[in-house]
Amino acid sequence: MSTVDPNNDAGGDELRDMVLDAAGRLFADRVGRELWQATEAGEFPRGDWDALVEMGLPRALRAEADGGAGLALADGLALAELAGHHALPLPLAETLVGNHLRAGLDGGVDDGVVTLAAADSRLQLRRVGNGWRVDGALDRIAWGRHAAYVIADGDADGAPQRVLLAADDLDWRHDASLAGEPRDSARLADAPVLAAADCPVHTPTVQHWGALLRALQAAGAMRRALALATDYANERRQFGRPIARFQAVQQQLAAMAGEVATAGTAAEAAARAIAADRDAALMIAIGKARVGEAAGRSAAIAHQVLAAMGFTQEHELQYFTRRLWSWRDEFGAEPHWQAIIGEHAIAAGGDGLWPLVSGL
Amino acid sequence: MVSFRFDPVTLPASTLALRDEVRAFLAEELAAGRFTPHRNSWGTFDAEFSRRCGERGFIGMRWPQRYGGREASALDRHVVIEEMLAAGAPVGAHWIADRQSGNNILANGSEAARASILPRIAAGECYFAIGMSEPDSGSDLASVGMRATRTDGGWRLNGTKIWTSVAHRAHYLIALARTAPPGDDRRAGLTQFIVAIDAANGVTTRPIHNLYGAHEFNEVLFEDTFVPDDMIVGEIGAGWQMVTGELAFERSGPDRILSTFQLLRQLVARLAETADARSNVAVGRLVAHLVTLRQMSWSVAGMLERGASPELEASVVKDVGTAFEQEIPEIARLLVPEQASLTRGDLYGEALAQSVLSAPCFTIRGGTREILRGIIARGLGLR
Ligand SMILES: Cc1cc2nc3c(=O)[nH]c(=O)nc-3n(C[C@H](O)[C@H](O)[C@H](O)COP(=O)(O)OP(=O)(O)OC[C@H]3O[C@@H](n4cnc5c(N)ncnc54)[C@H](O)[C@@H]3O)c2cc1C
Numbered sequence: 001m002s003t004v005d006p007n008n009d010a011g012g013d014e015l016r017d018m019v020l021d022a023a024g025r026l027f028a029d030r031v032g033r034e035l036w037q038a039t040e041a042g043e044f045p046r047g048d049w050d051a052l053v054e055m056g057l058p059r060a061l062r063a064e065a066d067g068g069a070g071l072a073l074a075d076g077l078a079l080a081e082l083a084g085h086h087a088l089p090l091p092l093a094e095t096l097v098g099n100h101l102r103a104g105l106d107g108g109v110d111d112g113v114v115t116l117a118a119a120d121s122r123l124q125l126r127r128v129g130n131g132w133r134v135d136g137a138l139d140r141i142a143w144g145r146h147a148a149y150v151i152a153d154g155d156a157d158g159a160p161q162r163v164l165l166a167a168d169d170l171d172w173r174h175d176a177s178l179a180g181e182p183r184d185s186a187r188l189a190d191a192p193v194l195a196a197a198d199c200p201v202h203t204p205t206v207q208h209w210g211a212l213l214r215a216l217q218a219a220g221a222m223r224r225a226l227a228l229a230t231d232y233a234n235e236r237r238q239f240g241r242p243i244a245r246f247q248a249v250q251q252q253l254a255a256m257a258g259e260v261a262t263a264g265t266a267a268e269a270a271a272r273a274i275a276a277d278r279d280a281a282l283m284i285a286i287g288k289a290r291v292g293e294a295a296g297r298s299a300a301i302a303h304q305v306l307a308a309m310g311f312t313q314e315h316e317l318q319y320f321t322r323r324l325w326s327w328r329d330e331f332g333a334e335p336h337w338q339a340i341i342g343e344h345a346i347a348a349g350g351d352g353l354w355p356l357v358s359g360l
Numbered sequence: 361m362v363s364f365r366f367d368p369v370t371l372p373a374s375t376l377a378l379r380d381e382v383r384a385f386l387a388e389e390l391a392a393g394r395f396t397p398h399r400n401s402w403g404t405f406d407a408e409f410s411r412r413c414g415e416r417g418f419i420g421m422r423w424p425q426r427y428g429g430r431e432a433s434a435l436d437r438h439v440v441i442e443e444m445l446a447a448g449a450p451v452g453a454h455w456i457a458d459r460q461s462g463n464n465i466l467a468n469g470s471e472a473a474r475a476s477i478l479p480r481i482a483a484g485e486c487y488f489a490i491g492m493s494e495p496d497s498g499s500d501l502a503s504v505g506m507r508a509t510r511t512d513g514g515w516r517l518n519g520t521k522i523w524t525s526v527a528h529r530a531h532y533l534i535a536l537a538r539t540a541p542p543g544d545d546r547r548a549g550l551t552q553f554i555v556a557i558d559a560a561n562g563v564t565t566r567p568i569h570n571l572y573g574a575h576e577f578n579e580v581l582f583e584d585t586f587v588p589d590d591m592i593v594g595e596i597g598a599g600w601q602m603v604t605g606e607l608a609f610e611r612s613g614p615d616r617i618l619s620t621f622q623l624l625r626q627l628v629a630r631l632a633e634t635a636d637a638r639s640n641v642a643v644g645r646l647v648a649h650l651v652t653l654r655q656m657s658w659s660v661a662g663m664l665e666r667g668a669s670p671e672l673e674a675s676v677v678k679d680v681g682t683a684f685e686q687e688i689p690e691i692a693r694l695l696v697p698e699q700a701s702l703t704r705g706d707l708y709g710e711a712l713a714q715s716v717l718s719a720p721c722f723t724i725r726g727g728t729r730e731i732l733r734g735i736i737a738r739g740l741g742l743r
Pocket of ligand 1 (some may be wrong): 247494725
């Protein structure tokens, strides 16, 4: 909070608004039941992905020289929130950040899907000649079968590394998230590494980046679930009046609004922290932990308000809530991040607690 | 649908410098043994402490200099009160005057009231109470029955206020009274009056002890109490708008987040040697809540600074913040196998006891949780 706003120049704001407006229109045009069902059936909607590529969204964080939009990091990350708000069933968030991280790995960029490897996929690196070989397992990787590249946390004799791998040749075992999105696994045995870079302790790992994306996406999806639930409450009539008139319904939705507002605040604060490179690892832990808690509560309230209708495949609420239930667990569920925050706080001690909290 | 936005604020260097200044002041006070940091901060009345705050310019900070203020920003004021509460400083004497009564007088009071009262508040010498609730008017505040009748040069008040915190030690209260019978609009015909708490003028204060035996709130009876015209706050009949405006100040501050912070602090200290996976998770969860709530509260301060009226956002912060305050003792007691005690003499046990015993009031005072959620629901377009 006490940081300097990295994006306070008016030109940057204009660019951000332009990109977000255009992306919002594109998502609204293309995302809906048809697209959700197609991706759940295992199809990769090439035409829709190409439309995102054409608009330059997966590269939005790269410099103009790399065919990117040169968007500031905090602005570009707002695309993840927006994608969540539309339940976009495509690997835009992963590729957006993947292309950003690639700039610090092999420096390359292309139109392929880049995905991020989750927590339990820490890989072992070995020096071979000038390069590296890698062993390990990639576990439940988002969109793995459709990816051209995977960026993962690795380990070279105790030194944390960030590695770039080619994903095309991997033998992916297919699985899916609760929302029916691909979550695939593969084994790596003496596999080649395209690029590796030191990832010093206390700097955000790939898992941190993934957690940040899921926090932002979930904050966006919660915002939509609240809108769906309030609209439904105003339309659905029982006992001769809209159910929104019942105080029990109002009180629940007000509580949900508090959770949604809190989640949005926590996720955006984490995004600002990584953009400003200030307390990023801790702020992402806080963001993911707080959003994860809000996700479950919000989904439960939205479903209670929509009752049987919300429990159908037909109603679109479930495309948002099933994502919330997946995203809160991916890249570390609440206890994983809470333990890290708690260790930090307890190490700071009673007298150090307020300086810690107020310094964030 | 309204979606609530809590835009971040950037603290200017001057605000950060002020934070250092407050910290230095509090460290001095602590070193001199002038307060113990484990008490119920804004429930603790200490006139000497308030005077020292006044000397340092920590009260009425946003007001014009001619009224004893320093024309500080909302952010500057926020950093001062946040540091006071985090340190567990005894700010209870001047709290209400600084948080709301003084602002109300500055915005709506007569020049005479401003000139005679505000400088004394800012000096930490003049304390206020809130005279809203009555025996038959709690959440339904528009139903207040206190009558004000016109007389020569002013008004006469008759009726009873209740739950009036610090009335037994304050110099004034601001009373909400009926100046006209309720018509079609129940909210019309209400007016706010600045009333000196003076037995000679028909004001009687009777103690009401709270559930742990402390005398914090009161019943206040008014019998033909005279209030001169220049102690009317705002237009006759326009009291309701002022009351709701005041509540935005009352609801969003760090006082709705930090009521049990001293317990969290003692808990963290107590866990230094015994922390395990379970306590790390539990403490980490609370800290994640605190950090996020703090951002939201600061964001509301930013809105106040920009001149917005964040009534809805303030209600959200109070709803989420007070639930958090109530959770801290519930979680602490599961982590440390030590019973709460006000008398055993250790800081943890006392903070736990204080927190358990005062927790119920967090979601009552300043508007109940249900009333706040009703306000939020209206903002969502549900009513
Ligand atoms: C420690 C403390 C200090 C206080 N200090 C002051 C003070 O200094 N000055 C002052 O004026 N007042 C003060 N109050 C009073 C406080 O403002 C009231 O307690 C509060 O407004 C609720 O009124 P009530 O207690 O009469 O409860 P009631 O209004 O009788 O409510 C009882 C219950 O019914 C619920 N309820 C009521 N109406 C509705 C509704 N429409 N919809 C749903 N639920 C409803 C409430 O949420 C509550 O749960 C203080 C209270 C406390 C606990």
